[in-house]
Amino acid sequence: MKEEPMTEPSFACLQCGKTFSFHRHDKIDTGKDPSMKEKVRNGEAFAVTCPSCGWHTHMDYSFLYREEESHTLIYYANTKEIYESAYRYMTGRTGPGWESIRGWIRRVVTSREDLLEKLLILDGGLDDRIIEIMKGLAFVSMKQHQPDAGADTVLFDEGSDGNHYFRFSKDGRVEAAYAFERPMYEKIKNGLAPLLPKLSGEEVVINSQWAAGTMKRIQSL
Ligand SMILES: [Zn+2]
Structure with a gap:
């Protein structure tokens, strides 16, 4: 999958209406940032706070989670279009870098609940x-x-x-x-x-x- 440019989308606060930008993690790589391992599990990676009024929430968007130490890739897709492209990428064998992930555990999930379940299974050393x-x-x-x-x-x-x-x-x-x-x-x-x-x-x-x-x-x- 092509490296996406870093996106900083803006968001209108649901409490005060002021817009603010937040850092979106489209590709999470625990090999590059080991602290993300815990932050994905406890939701901190997706937490945002409005700088004007302090309103706090969790953002929901699609992303690829890459866990270096367990050689696991999990794609969380929250739209049909992203699901289809994630499926092609994870099974495609054609995209750049396929050989490097061929032997990895590769999964596509469509809900955050399923993602957390997969991570719990992974952490337990289970199949x-x-x-x-x-x-x-x-x-x-x-x-x-x-x-x-x-x-x-x-x-x-x-x-x-x-x-x-x-x-x-x-x-x-x-x-x-x-x-x-x-x-x-x-x-x-x-x-x-x-x-x-x-x-x-x-x-x-x-x-x-x-x-x-x-x-x-x-x-x-
Ligand atoms: Zn606000």
Whole structure:
């Protein structure tokens, strides 16, 4: 992807109406600025404060996150157009520099929630493909045990106790949570190890749809 010129867009404060400019991080590279690793996770990288009245908010825009030490690239795309160009870049093999990222973990996400989930999985040294499959299995199990539960979303999350959970929610409200079981993760990971390269290929969008399709393909093998 071509290096974009540094953009300093301006923004009209929602509280006092005065415009101010803020620094937009279109390409975040932890190899160049290691402090960005934490700032992306806690949202500080996107925080802006109005110099006139002190109004504070977080900006939402698309960006590429490049984490040098784990060889990971995550593209957060918040519009359809950027999603399409991000997908081409991450799978394209044609753009400049492709060879240098070929062996990297490459992902495209379309929500900040999904981005934070990917980072949590990465920080835990886990494989997001296995986590997505476990989320699918957990969802089926939850529906069997609580057929009336309205939850339609499962998210891999970290509790205040530092343990990982699968949280089921509807409209942002948590309806149930299952503890993440590491032995089960290892079992699924080892079981799928010979199949995974074929099942995921060069796919860069690893989400619940990918997991549902993959589980069907596994069953038909
Ligand atoms: Zn203001």
